[in-house]
Amino acid sequence: MDVFADPDNRQLLLTGFAWILKLTGASAVISLLVGVLLAAMRVSPVPVLRWFGAGWVNVFRNTPLTLVIYFCYFGLFSTLGLDLADDLDLNTYWLGVIGLSTYTAAFVCEAIRSGINTVPTGQAEAARAIGLTFLQTLWLVVLPQAGRAVVAPLGSVLIALTKNATIVGTIGLAEAANAMKTLINNNGDEVITIFLVFAGVFVALLVPTGYLFNWLSNRLAARR
């Protein structure tokens, strides 16, 4: 463990995971909001909105995240001049958040849409029968019930998002994967220790998250 006796190397590890957590946090919030909105569009009575939702999902679910992130940096920033922060790292961070959120929103949308399908049709029919509009039916009756079924899939999306945050390293942010690469290149004799520490942090973060979401999902599951 000599590598991590050096405070500089410890700092590299900490900043790496700090970026991962910040990327995950911001992207999780934004992609959840956008994803719910997209899911609402996909089940709405207005065809234009359904097409837009379906188009978003098809485009971003089938494009590799690496390309999306690449496009955010070289397209939005370098070519179109979208400058989000004066600080170089902060700018890269926000470009990464845009890429991750756009991509993840497509998966959130599909998870929520399949959750909506688990709500018995009688619920929506009853809601319509008492005169609720589409938005009221969705917001007051269907979505709250779909929420229970959606916990486990959204948990998987969150775990995938955390792992995907490493891809923002492509555009130069010193997140965990890049930090590991730097450490490996400087300490060729302790490769295994370095990998196990970095991988271990991910395992320690994500395996409990997985169990937590499974537990939550079982607790919230509706008996039908």
Add this chain to the structure above:
Amino acid sequence: MSSVLYDHPGPRARVRNSALTVVFGVALAGLFWWLYREFDNAGQWAPALWKPFLDADTWNNFILPGLWGTLSAAATGMVLALAFGIIFAVARLSERRWIGIPAGAIIEFCRAVPLLLMIFFLFYGLPFLIDGPVSAYWAVVIGLTLYNGSVLAEAFRSGIRSLPAGQSEAAYAIGLNKAQVMRHILVPQAARAMLPVIISQLVVLLKDTALGYIIAYPELIQLGVNVLSANYVNVMAAAIVIAAIYIVINSTLTGLAHWLDRRLMRTGQPSVTGKVATEPAGD
């Protein structure tokens, strides 16, 4: 059941829906117009940027070799990941705990570690251990195998566990041993029942070959976007064309998965996919 969320539109709802269609249609058109203008202001519609894609050389020198790099890594990865998945699923189900527990630990580990971290370890770290270079191709393929193989192992395992107990009981009753029951009775049925899940995971694998770009493996993004745009200075155009290629390939495969799903349901296969999560999570 999207259609039950709103009533069949009457005259007023039809008027309202058409009004909303117009409003949102205009808003969307505005959004696309704005995008078009942004591109235009940056000079991105200049014919010189798009013309290379009409040129056979562009395809022969960059895009097709890149596509080959992507597809060959994906194909090897798919074969190895399927093998890995079946072996580890069976190992994890083993009654011998000294096989089952390590297999489970490896699966959980590979699923929790980001693929990029694994690829970096294989590409930058492993050479120090084996005292020789690791090719980008094998770093990508082995990374893809370990990660997607672990996910497939879990899919196979839940497939095997969802089969009716009568299947293995009947097989034991006619005198098959454990290995034969697995190989001849359980794995084929589980594989068939989980086929849609397996195919969506293979789409994920194909998409993940893009990570090869980061370690300079000559795949579709590396050659088709990075190197190509270094020659023609058209990053945006190249990224859009390559994205379109990915979208066509992946949605074809996804379409195949959905078609199989419907077909399996129609032929009365035990619908396992209804019981386990089938929606990909985006990794």
